[in-house]
Amino acid sequence: MFRFQSLDEDCTLEKEEGLVEEEDEIDQFNDDTFGDGAIDDDWQEEHKRLAELEEQKNDGLGGLGLGTLGMGGMGGGNASTVHLPPPASRVPHPSSLPPPHHSLSSIPPPGLEERGGGDLAESLAMLILGVDPAIASVGGPAGPDDRSTGLPPPPSIPQQHHHPSQLPPHHQLTPSGLPPGPPHLSLLSYQQHQHLLRRGAAPMQQMNSHNIWENNLGFGPVSITPGLITQMEDSPLMSIIKEVGLPNRPPPMMSEDGRDLSERAPPPRSSSPVIGSPPVRAVPIGTPPKQPMSHAMNHHHHQQIHHPTAIHVRAPVQHRYPPSFPERISPNTLLNIANSPLCRPPFPAGVGPVLSQIQRAQMLNSQVAGFPRGCQGPPLLPGGGGFRPFFGQPPPHRMGPHPGGPPPPNHNHVPCPIIRHNTTHLHPQHRRMLTQRMQSRGGERGGRVGDWRSRDPYSNLMSQREKEWVAKIQMMQLQSTDPYLDDYYYQNYFEKLEKRQERDRDGVRKEHTTKLITPQVAKLEHTYRPVQFAGSLGKLTVSSVNNPRKMIDTVVTSRTDDEEKREKQVWNKRRQILYTVEKMYSLLLEVQDFEKRFMQTPEEQREALLEQHKTHTLQLYSSLKEKEWDDRVSDEQCLLIMSVRKGKRLISRLIPFLPPLQAATVVMGIARNLPALAKKDKQDQVLCWLVEPIAVVISSLSSASLTDLLQELQGSEGQLSRVLQNKFGVTLLYLILSEGERMQSSNPTCQLMDDNRWTELVFSVTRELLNVPSSSLSPPLFTPPNLLSLFSRYVDRQRLELLQEKLQISALSRCVWGCA
Amino acid sequence: MNYMPGTASLIDDIDKKHLVLLRDGRTLIGFLRSIDQFANLVFHQTVERIHVGKKFGDIPRGIFIVRGENVVLLGEIDVDKLCDNVLQQVSIEEILEEQRLQQQAKQKTEKAKVTALKDRGLSIPKADNLDEY
Numbered sequence: 008m009f010r011f012q013s014l015d016e017d018c019t020l021e022k023e024e025g026l027v028e029e030e031d032e033i034d035q036f037n038d039d040t041f042g043d044g045a046i047d048d049d050w051q052e053e054h055k056r057l058a059e060l061e062e063q064k065n066d067g068l069g070g071l072g073l074g075t076l077g078m079g080g081m082g083g084g085n086a087s088t089v090h091l092p093p094p095a096s097r098v099p100h101p102s103s104l105p106p107p108h109h110s111l112s113s114i115p116p117p118g119l120e121e122r123g124g125g126d127l128a129e130s131l132a133m134l135i136l137g138v139d140p141a142i143a144s145v146g147g148p149a150g151p152d153d154r155s156t157g158l159p160p161p162p163s164i165p166q167q168h169h170h171p172s173q174l175p176p177h178h179q180l181t182p183s184g185l186p187p188g189p190p191h192l193s194l195l196s197y198q199q200h201q202h203l204l205r206r207g208a209a210p211m212q213q214m215n216s217h218n219i220w221e222n223n224l225g226f227g228p229v230s231i232t233p234g235l236i237t238q239m240e241d242s243p244l245m246s247i248i249k250e251v252g253l254p255n256r257p258p259p260m261m262s263e264d265g266r267d268l269s270e271r272a273p274p275p276r277s278s279s280p281v282i283g284s285p286p287v288r289a290v291p292i293g294t295p296p297k298q299p300m301s302h303a304m305n306h307h308h309h310q311q312i313h314h315p316t317a318i319h320v321r322a323p324v325q326h327r328y329p330p331s332f333p334e335r336i337s338p339n340t341l342l343n344i345a346n347s348p349l350c351r352p353p354f355p356a357g358v359g360p361v362l363s364q365i366q367r368a369q370m371l372n373s374q375v376a377g378f379p380r381g382c383q384g385p386p387l388l389p390g391g392g393g394f395r396p397f398f399g400q401p402p403p404h405r406m407g408p409h410p411g412g413p414p415p416p417n418h419n420h421v422p423c424p425i426i427r428h429n430t431t432h433l434h435p436q437h438r439r440m441l442t443q444r445m446q447s448r449g450g451e452r453g454g455r456v457g458d459w460r461s462r463d464p465y466s467n468l469m470s471q472r473e474k475e476w477v478a479k480i481q482m483m484q485l486q487s488t489d490p491y492l493d494d495y496y497y498q499n500y501f502e503k504l505e506k507r508q509e510r511d512r513d514g515v516r517k518e519h520t521t522k523l524i525t526p527q528v529a530k531l532e533h534t535y536r537p538v539q540f541a542g543s544l545g546k547l548t549v550s551s552v553n554n555p556r557k558m559i560d561t562v563v564t565s566r567t568d569d570e571e572k573r574e575k576q577v578w579n580k581r582r583q584i585l586y587t588v589e590k591m592y593s594l595l596l597e598v599q600d601f602e603k604r605f606m607q608t609p610e611e612q613r614e615a616l617l618e619q620h621k622t623h624t625l626q627l628y629s630s631l632k633e634k635e636w637d638d639r640v641s642d643e644q645c646l647l648i649m650s651v652r653k654g655k656r657l658i659s660r661l662i663p664f665l666p667p668l669q670a671a672t673v674v675m676g677i678a679r680n681l682p683a684l685a686k687k688d689k690q691d692q693v694l695c696w697l698v699e700p701i702a703v704v705i706s707s708l709s710s711a712s713l714t715d716l717l718q719e720l721q722g723s724e725g726q727l728s729r730v731l732q733n734k735f736g737v738t739l740l741y742l743i744l745s746e747g748e749r750m751q752s753s754n755p756t757c758q759l760m761d762d763n764r765w766t767e768l769v770f771s772v773t774r775e776l777l778n779v780p781s782s783s784l785s786p787p788l789f790t791p792p793n794l795l796s797l798f799s800r801y802v803d804r805q806r807l808e809l810l811q812e813k814l815q816i817s818a819l820s821r822c823v824w825g826c827a
Numbered sequence: 828m829n830y831m832p833g834t835a836s837l838i839d840d841i842d843k844k845h846l847v848l849l850r851d852g853r854t855l856i857g858f859l860r861s862i863d864q865f866a867n868l869v870f871h872q873t874v875e876r877i878h879v880g881k882k883f884g885d886i887p888r889g890i891f892i893v894r895g896e897n898v899v900l901l902g903e904i905d906v907d908k909l910c911d912n913v914l915q916q917v918s919i920e921e922i923l924e925e926q927r928l929q930q931q932a933k934q935k936t937e938k939a940k941v942t943a944l945k946d947r948g949l950s951i952p953k954a955d956n957l958d959e960y
Contacts, residue, residue: 463858465858465860465871466842467842468860468871469841473861474841477836477838480864481836
């Protein structure tokens with residue numbers, strides 16, 4: 008990009024060939040670096056032209072003490088490496104410039120010479136132009152060009168950077184370059200200076216050989232130390248350019264008067280904070296309250312100023328958050344705006360409101376020089392205006408309608424200070440002391456402060472809300488659940504103080520000893536309850552610093568040991584029952600298959616098989632029956648088995664295979680335990696499976712056993728009512744009764760009537776039937792038809808009719824059931 | 828309004844002129860505009876004051892944001908009681924020059940000391956990095 012010509016011409020064009028290939032690339036960099044408005048014309052041509060010029064003028068200016076200008080002389084390091092050689096004769100310049108630079112004073116900027124002094128400002132401008140090679144070289148090519156229309160100093164500056172060695176002649180060319188006309192002070196205003204600085208900084212990285220540099224260019228006001236150069240080389244600016252490439256080149260604005268408005272604004276920061284850093288969207292607890300952004304100023308500026316389209320040199324990351332002040336306002340504009348409201352500078356330093364160029368430059372120097380370490384790339388629009396807020400966003404904001412907060416603190420119109428009770432947990436003694444102190448202090452400060460405050464235009468940058476927020480955070484840290492633990496000395500001190508006061512005041516009244524009541528913060532449990540919308544699956548979680556999101560939604564269910572044992576027991580029992588049932592089933596199945604097998608086995612083995620069969624059956628029965636008694640089924644066992652659905656099925660299948668006696672006992676058992684069975688059957692409702700086999704059994708019962716059965720059914724107190732409530736029970740009852748009736752009707756000589764039991768039982772049944780409310784009477788599976796006749800035997804007409812109605816027995820149905 | 832009675836808070840110091848001494852030895856004077864819970868400070872119209880002997884010089888710095896941990900001490904300046912009787916203000920260049928000379932002198936003495944010690948076979952390591960461990 009640059010080809011620096013030393014005074015000896017050995018290395019003039021050695022790199023030309025190499026650079027030509029990357030010409031396009033280089034030119035892109037060029038534009039980026041030097042801003043828009045770069046000239047399209049061929050700089051190489053220019054260079055040649057200038058080279059010729061140089062040869063002519065070189066003799067005259069040989070041996071410029073320019074070397075002193077550059078790096079070496081910067082022994083001062085931080086300080087005033089001012090490169091403005093004061094033609095002390097010309098301009099009243101502060102004498103603080105270091106002597107070595109006076110070597111240049113012998114060569115007064117030609118501009119000054121030729122103009123014969125003009126006005127001071129202009130000469131100053133010339134001065135700066137003359138010395139600063141970056142700016143000085145402005146004039147050169149413009150001179151010989153026919154582009155004398157306007158002053159394009161900025162655009163042509165890049166051209167001139169290529170030819171730093173042309174400086175000396177350029178000094179002389181300066182006047183020709185600068186068109187006569189409006190003073191160009193404005194062009195050399197602060198931001199211009201900045202601009203030039205920026206440009207000055209960037210090209211440095213292309214520097215290859217140091218000897219080239221030594222002669223020329225204190226490049227602008229920036230002191231170039233070798234160390235700094237390396238910094239420049241990997242300046243973020245260039246790296247960004249390399250990454251991103253060329254942004255769109257705005258059309259070169261060459262207006263009539265040569266003012267390129269895009270040059271007004273300083274180029275954007277090269278090291279943008281936006282790059283790489285994610286936008287902060289979630290608001291953690293530590294963030295300050297948001298400022299109400301007043302866009303008033305923004306709009307205002309937009310209207311006023313040409314919003315220039317400056318080149319974006321950043322990576323293609325959009326600004327995620329709007330800048331609170333428009334970035335493109337030139338400092339001058341801001342200065343104008345900000346200047347007006349300022350009535351009195353609060354800062355009592357003796358500096359006038361408007362800085363002269365020199366002083367600005369001076370400040371700049373010191374500013375820049377003061378940061379040799381940190382300065383990466385072009386120095387950020389420095390807050391060099393320590394006296395005036397060039398770039399301050401606050402003033403434009405605060406000038407506007409200030410969000411009316413409470414009057415600034417310490418106005419002290421309030422006689423008694425307000426102690427915020429929600430944030431302070433002070434010892435009562437402490438509180439008392441404080442109020443006293445405040446009141447005494449309040450009188451002093453009075454009006455003076457208030458007056459001063461009202462005049463300070465920058466006051467209340469921190470809004471009330473923000474102050475409270477900080478106070479809140481600080482108070483939060485003071486809260487404690489155990490004050491004695493957290494702040495032992497504080498507590499003790501006040502305790503002692505109180506005691507001492509008590510003692511001092513009067514030792515007599517002991518009863519007034521104040522009890523130490525230390526305020527304690529209640530331990531609040533802040534459990535996070537996730538938001539849940541009705542009807543939706545899952546819960547919303549808003550995670551923040553204080554409740555990070557749950558990874559696993561685990562719910563702890565802790566069961567006590569007892570509960571677990573009980574549950575286990577229940578399950579174990581059930582399992583056991585099922586196991587028993589299974590075993591019985593296997594036996595049963597064998598028994599059931601006996602027939603088939605019997606047919607299949609040959610004669611000889613049939614006996615054995617028969618035996619086997621018998622054994623099985625016995626086994627089956629034995630598993631049901633009581634331990635000791637043969638003729639009674641173990642209630643417990645029966646119940647257990649019947650509690651399981653499978654068990655019920657088993658029994659129903661089993662009964663047919665049992666020998667009659669045993670079957671009868673089983674049925675007896677069922678009848679006996681019917682209520683319990685009925686209760687257990689509530690879920691399954693499969694007792695009715697038993698109806699058929701039981702019916703069969705019943706029909707084969709003798710009268711005596713039938714009676715017994717009926718008795719069993721009625722067994723305990725209230726059993727019958729419960730029986731009646733159950734479908735199966737009713738059905739069973741009817742079966743029994745109908746059997747009884749059948750017996751009686753078919754065989755008059757049956758022994759049923761011999762003892763009164765049957766009669767009595769029937770009577771009780773009828774009684775019960777009548778008493779039981781219809782609602783609780785469960786409809787049976789079927790109603791044997793001969794019930795009516797049964798009842799008619801035992802009950803009178805009235806009751807019969809009632810019964811009839813209740814049981815819905817039709818007198819006409821004469822279907823004989825199970826006729827013998 | 829009293830924000831934090833019984834505790835020290837910078838809230839009442841806002842918008843007042845302060846002097847802050849930083850850990851690296853710099854002295855800043857400016858108007859304290861904003862704070863936060865870490866005592867990060869925002870200074871306005873800041874001036875860095877360099878003291879060399881009886882002379883001092885002010886370098887205007889603009890807006891400063893100081894990270895709280897770097898503050899050694901901070902105090903309010905009474906604007907009415909400007910005590911310039913003892914100290915003499917000089918220009919920036921001069922004070923910087925003075926500072927440079929002072930640094931030079933110090934380095935010289937330090938160097939002399941080190942050589943002297945070295946001659947005697949002792950070496951005291953420089954406590955350069957006091958902050959780091």
